[in-house]
Amino acid sequence: MTERLILLPGWGLDGALLQPLAQALGDTLQAEIAPLPRLTTADPNAWLDELEARLPSDCWLAGWSLGGMLASALAARRGARCRGLISLASNACFVAREDWLSAMPADTYAAFHAGCEATPAATLKRFALLCAQGAADARGLSRQLQAHLQTHADEHLLAGLEVLARLDNRNALASYAGPQLHLLAEQDALVPAAAGEALLALLPAGEVDVLEGCSHGFVLEQPASLAALMLDFICEAHDGDL
Template sequence: MRDRLILLPGWGLGTAPLEPLAEALRGLDARLRVQVEPLPRLDSGDAEAWLDELDANLPEDAWLGGWSLGGMLAAELAARRGERCSGLLCLASNLRFVAEVGWPAAMPAETFAAFRQGCARDATATLKRFALLCAQGAGDARGLSRQLLGAAPQESAQRLLSGLDLLAALDTRAALQAFVGPQLHLFAGLDALVPAEAPAALLELLPDVEVGLIDTASHAFVLERPHEVAAAIQAFLHEAGDD
């Protein structure tokens, strides 16, 4: 099923931000079956539990991709599946979301800790702030943040916190090094959540993977610029021999 692509969404905002991208991809290639699948709804931040659920419910022998947290999970699942995964697409996904000594090109740990504390106090206000951060750098940042927030599902504070704990714990470096299939990593030029140094750090670790940049775009470029992102993905799929 190398003509099937599964896309996973990011934290807190549901599947709606990926639908315009999926539609754009279908418009470029009617043979490509694109599915946007929700993340597991778990009250635990244990990565293995999330991956077990995804592995049990997603088709095998498909391309795996995702936006932000979804891309990190897709990377881990691709490594787990090996040859049962056709390839990997990571969209505005850092290898680590939270910085550490070995990966400084990420959000400072103290910034993330303050964000998590804010979510524990007021999840609704934190989600609104997150939507604004996702849209920062867009031509119409407020309009884009309203779009993101307007379609977001109602989730309990505990589930949102579990997702943040997962985001803080994930480190996809080993998974990306282990996965031998084709990889495309697309970054946004004005991303407020993934530092500009992340693409270079990725290429230093994995010089043979494909890395692209959508200039003057926000973290939410999957919704802001779906046709440009779709064109980059389609070009990569064609290059990988799937056209």
């Protein structure tokens, strides 16, 4: 059986950003990039409802950053109708809270949200810089990321930013019984690699790995390394039959 995998992109960037990763996955499985919802509501359930209606069932769900958080929540919703879950540079909670400290500080998020409201174009450019921070060639990666920034700042961008803050996937990750792999970046400026230990403690089964020497934008920085880890995990999850 050829496995099917749906890739969801992150906030503020187009799905073409994931094309190198989809290509690196090769002919071994059927990898498809699906856009995030373009909704103006910040209700996470509405975003999940839209994805549930649009995305095929009985496939692997994967995503980067916000896409990974949505994939995680949707996998828990689907249960046995999801063959497996892979998140890339995603956290259980994007914004820190009293009982989940390995995340973005609340005041940092608040300042970023205010910037997105006041000067969205400048904030998106700053976001690309943050995604590249910690990369071996941060300047070059930032230029690549900026080429994938959404060209207009609609209300759905602000809504997506608020969804990031509202999603709490701790129960979702703990309840999803299918195979799950969570890959973090050692030098991530947005999702601390230190969240890995707390993430692993949530999982009923699964893996959490940290890729050394790379940034939040590792989907563009190290697509071949990510693809190899993803393929190995999917193969092992289905007894070597891929």
